[in-house]
Amino acid sequence: MAAVTLERVEKRFDSIVAIDDVSLAVEEGEFLAVLGPSGCGKSTLLRLIAGFERAERGTIRIGDRVVGGPDVYIAPEDRHVGMVFQSYALWPHMSVAENIAYPLRVQKLAGRNLAQQVDAALEAVGLAGLGQRRPAALSGGQRQRVALARCLAMKAKLVLLDEPLANLDVHLRARMLAEIAAFRTLSKATLVYVTHDQAEALGVADRVAVMADGRLRQVAAPPALYRTPRDGIVSRFVGPGTVARGEVTQTYANGHAKVALFGREWQVRSAPGQREGAVEICIRPEDLAIVGPDGGFEASVARVLYQGGRTVVEAAPACDPATTLSLSLTSGEACAPGAKVHLALVDGWVIPET
């Protein structure tokens, strides 16, 4: 019912194409994160679903209802879609309770029924007793929770979140993420969450849609996105690691391939039907290991970053000094800048599209 479907949607601002031929299906009850650098069109995508922008081409459905299409445009006020704004969008002239009650009053709710629902929403986000405050008297995290409570109270089956944590302190973000997860359990709503922070997206979403330059690059569950990025842009944007140029010399039926890289041959994962020839290879930190002086390829350590339980080492292969590889070591393995080490590729992924 509250699934969202976009079919070949296009949105232009004058001559700039903000959304370029995007098709996307969000399942009912799913938590989808839309991830991309700023200016990639992800907020526009959200505003198209909410109805604040109108697409030039394509069809948008919410559930079975076409809300935007060649001859159809349903105004935002008639879509019943909840939205949590980056700026929270709390009306300064209303109390917290009045802010939450607003969509209910629009639905002609009044009296005890209204008060009960507002109290329930306040309680659900941990703000019981603060209903009479003005938004200005709340902290950033509290304001965000009021915005969540407003969507909760209006019982929207589809809730859009536009960078909801962008204006919060770093230490508050983890708590608000948990709050959003709890909100999802409580409301059973479909969530579309726009962010430029990959840790947020990978941490909470069922699936992540990666956008760049107005196009959808890949839509996949977080582990799949991390392990099997479809193209170089996704692999660079999601997770740490390096994209190196190599050559597939042989392919196997079991989803593996032999690649020539840094002067040696390695066995890495690949997509079915991968052809032989020049490719890009995604190397995550955990795909590299330090080996004895007889194995692997030589590299010189450029930087060592101590990060508590582990140490991140950045090293450049002797045969390709322009490439920086990073690998993660558990503490204990000593390594200093300038040292020569031998590295081996224990895993990797042949990027299907270049």
Place this chain on the structure above:
Amino acid sequence: MPGIPVRRSERATFAALLGIVALLALVPIARLAQEALAPHGRLDLGVFRSVIESPAVWRAAGNTLTVSIGGAALAIVLGAGFALLVSLTDVRAKKPLVFCFMMPLLIAPQVTALAWINLLGPNSTLLRALGLAPAAGTTHPLYGPGGIALLLGIEQAPVVFLAVRAGLRSLPRDLVEAAQASGAGPWRIVRTIVLPLSGPSVAAGGMLAFVGSIGNFGIPAFLGIPAGFTVLVTLIYQRLAGFGTSVLSEVATLSLLLALIALGGLALNNWLARRHDVRVTAWSSATPQWPLGRLRALVEGGCWAALFVVLVLPFAALLATALVPAIGVSLTPSTATFANFHFVLFDYAATRRAFVNSASLAASAAVMLVIVSVPLGYSLAGRRASIRQGVAFVAELPYAVPGVVLAIAMILCLLRPLPLLGLSLYSTIWIILVAYLSRFMLLALRPVTNALRQIDPSLDEAARMSGARFARRVATVIMPMVAPSAVAGGMLVFLMAFNELTVSALLWSSGSETVGVVLFSLEQAGDGVSAAAVAVIAVIVTLAMMLLTNAVASRAARGVLPWQP
């Protein structure tokens, strides 16, 4: 707020609002142009030619240019000087200084003129008390072009001040700091950096002052007509007052000429503003506050002394005249009387009516314009820039053209009975109300659009997401947030309409006199003491409204009130 798709039902509302703007602003001006150029539906330049060839018109046009250029020049000296002083130095009590400096703009010109007449003439109660009055029978020193230019300059100086101060504020701080780092002292920086960069804003302010002077009626009416010195505005008034509606085509042509001069000036001003190529760095730019040191007390004293001469003295003279039983009687504790006030407020039917009329006209215009401007401003906020600018231009027309021009346009539109309704508004009070709605629409609309621009669009979007339709959004979300600005705008409308003379001087009829009109009639009839009493009451109302508006505007958006930053 950015463009948001709208529901079809909202389009009807928007179309209705646009219709109101077009009816009030575009139709009268278009009708005026038609009457002047094609009086019988065909292009006919006969009237136009006869007007152009009349020596009286040329004389009046020359006089208009003389006093307006003189007034603008004086306004530039006063306004730009004061702006530099307030913006760049550490003089104290800037807020009250600015408030007082702005006063001449908000006090009706006819009141100012009357006050100065009372200050300097042979009948000056104040000068006679000091034994300094000119000999009886001599002409008033202010009658004629010199006096008119002087008062125009004083009245328009705040306009230049506002333009120059805005220019100084947008002056990037680093340009001044770079000069300071180069070792330049304050004087050198003002001369070599600040003044050259302020040139465009000084010119723009001067142009506005020039346009304001062209359209001014109160000052040339009080100081020019008794001396037989005619400008275009008073020429139109005298023709229409003398010959009635039979000369409508002729005065329409004169009005069109006047409107073209004024609009040409404003176009030049816009062009200058666009050329003003100083990159504005939001509100971060803070101009330096140079300490005046030992000179400070002297400068402050000079400022207050000047304001004393320009503000306090004339109005003290006005008050003195209002307090004596008859012109020529000197003011002593035994002669002082409130009888004049009692007379104009209670005994004399015309003035009593005038106060009621002006107050109700001003209040109705203010309320109606605020009610229309909020939904109009809100509908406009979501539209394309070309539509927004187009509507802003049309709404500005009736305010930009001289009041006399608008009055003639209104007569042309409303002389005959209204179509469909069959009733005529001409020579009723309603024609004045329609004219006020047209003339002051901009004053109500501008604060609302300013305030809307400063509102985060997501606040409106959140209401839409909540399911609220247009009317509900306006009532529950937009209205409360723009209310302080809208109310401040409404009070500005009240202030201007209450003090208004130019439009009503041509539109009034017996029973629909305004304060401005009775003031003019009383003075022309030689009843100086009653005129002074009316003027004193008008000043008190103006001051009270300014202070009240100040209180409201402290919660309004930036830039709503002309006399506040």
